Amino acid sequence: MSRKPAKSARSRASKRAEAAPLAEIRGVSKIFDSGVAALRDVSFSIRSGEFLSLLGASGCGKTTLLRITAGLLTPDSGGISWKRGSRPRETGFVFQEPALMPWASVRANVRLPLRLLGLGGRSADLRTHEALTSVGLEDFADAYPHELSGGMKMRAALARALIVRPKLLLMDEPFAALDEISRFRLNDELLALWQNLGCTVVFVTHSVFEAAYLSTRTLVMTPRPGTISEEIRFLPATERFGPQYRTSAAFAARARKLSEALERAQ
Amino acid sequence: MKQRDLAAPLAAFAILLAAWEVAVRYIALPPQVLPAPSLILQTLGADAGLLFGSLLVTLRITFTALLLATVAGFLLAVLFAASRFAERALFPIAVIFQVTPVIAIAPLLLIYMEPAGAVLACATLVAFFPVLSNTALGLASADRQLRDLFALYGAGWFRTLLHLRLPAALPYFLGGLRIAGGLALIGAIVGEIAAGSAGAGSGLAWRIVEAGHRVNIPRMYAALLLIVIAGVAIFAVLSWLQHIALRRWHASVIAT
Numbered sequence: 001m002s003r004k005p006a007k008s009a010r011s012r013a014s015k016r017a018e019a020a021p022l023a024e025i026r027g028v029s030k031i032f033d034s035g036v037a038a039l040r041d042v043s044f045s046i047r048s049g050e051f052l053s054l055l056g057a058s059g060c061g062k063t064t065l066l067r068i069t070a071g072l073l074t075p076d077s078g079g080i081s082w083k084r085g086s087r088p089r090e091t092g093f094v095f096q097e098p099a100l101m102p103w104a105s106v107r108a109n110v111r112l113p114l115r116l117l118g119l120g121g122r123s124a125d126l127r128t129h130e131a132l133t134s135v136g137l138e139d140f141a142d143a144y145p146h147e148l149s150g151g152m153k154m155r156a157a158l159a160r161a162l163i164v165r166p167k168l169l170l171m172d173e174p175f176a177a178l179d180e181i182s183r184f185r186l187n188d189e190l191l192a193l194w195q196n197l198g199c200t201v202v203f204v205t206h207s208v209f210e211a212a213y214l215s216t217r218t219l220v221m222t223p224r225p226g227t228i229s230e231e232i233r234f235l236p237a238t239e240r241f242g243p244q245y246r247t248s249a250a251f252a253a254r255a256r257k258l259s260e261a262l263e264r265a266q
Numbered sequence: 267m268k269q270r271d272l273a274a275p276l277a278a279f280a281i282l283l284a285a286w287e288v289a290v291r292y293i294a295l296p297p298q299v300l301p302a303p304s305l306i307l308q309t310l311g312a313d314a315g316l317l318f319g320s321l322l323v324t325l326r327i328t329f330t331a332l333l334l335a336t337v338a339g340f341l342l343a344v345l346f347a348a349s350r351f352a353e354r355a356l357f358p359i360a361v362i363f364q365v366t367p368v369i370a371i372a373p374l375l376l377i378y379m380e381p382a383g384a385v386l387a388c389a390t391l392v393a394f395f396p397v398l399s400n401t402a403l404g405l406a407s408a409d410r411q412l413r414d415l416f417a418l419y420g421a422g423w424f425r426t427l428l429h430l431r432l433p434a435a436l437p438y439f440l441g442g443l444r445i446a447g448g449l450a451l452i453g454a455i456v457g458e459i460a461a462g463s464a465g466a467g468s469g470l471a472w473r474i475v476e477a478g479h480r481v482n483i484p485r486m487y488a489a490l491l492l493i494v495i496a497g498v499a500i501f502a503v504l505s506w507l508q509h510i511a512l513r514r515w516h517a518s519v520i521a522t
Contacts, residue, residue, distance in 0.1 A: 099411035116419035
């Protein structure tokens, strides 16, 4: 996981960000039974291989939008057209909380998606080990969730999303509850994983810094009803990777740009 | 439990018994008013055949009722989980049975059923509700994000029930079972007393009623002692079951 991504992977990542849309979200609106207008006429595309952030204040419908994208919620109007006709079966989802089954070991938790998809046997064992290793939890396979720290629980949740070898990875403020040191580390590891796996990430966050650090493209959202107010694109520069980027002027400029866009969205 | 945890309640119990024994002997209370603990034990030994036979009768009713209540309560809770309509339609009826004192229903049951069946029905009725309401609550309490995950990977209602909702409901179910165990015994006793001499006169409650008629106070106490021991034992066994089933993961039993 801490391996440095190869140079070729970097340029591939840059190319991928320019690739064809994986999905088109068109005119999605959602009003909850309570009368809260969560989303109004939201349209955007998800491009193959990009790291797309949805940035907005709490309660601006980011989570709703992500759940609609995952097919967990039906919009009142509008819809999603997937490039291949339907959402990839290999979709990973990381929630706000780790949401692990407390009665099951870390191994069983990570393996759950394969079990639900009907994949078992030796190859499932191998993939479970692979997923645990990729987040550095291989020594905790037999532990129970209550024995793990907050950061380790989130790693287990990440491994559970990675085990399907996702083509699409949906993440809902996954690191919001973590301390800053754990969050920085997980951000770096997530970037490395994104590079190595070549998947598309849709990342919901309320943190300007996280969006600036991670994404190739950021959609800024306004609250109640949720709409997209601005799109800010960043090409993944080579120097973007690595912790030193966090202290660079380029990062500060990006963060400022997003911060101003977020301010305008209120 | 650690030995130190047991010491305090045992000491309190011993002091209470000793004070009782001394008081009865010192005031020279006749056993018809208050028998000394030693006399109660003596009576228990003398009437052992009679009383332990009755204990078995009462325990058989209690456990049959607990089993029926558990199966029915569990199945109904699953039905409620499957259908909001069924829950809305049937839950109020379950509540009506729960809030109506069983002692008030017993005479009616005794008209419609054989005494043995009526006693069993009383015990089942009171034990049923905690299993139903706790299990229903547990099935509804499965983590929403985990439900999303199951839906994301195409798990249907039954697989979600089996792999998510039932395990999530287990601690609630076991908690309900522990309450139901005590209530089943209470229901059996209440049913036996209501049945009176019609109940073929063989359960422990009947022994108390009968001994009361004969002013055999020591035997009343001896029968009562057996009921108390049975109640504590049922509670202990069900608590142990809860501990064994949940010790790996649930916050209520994980040693810190």
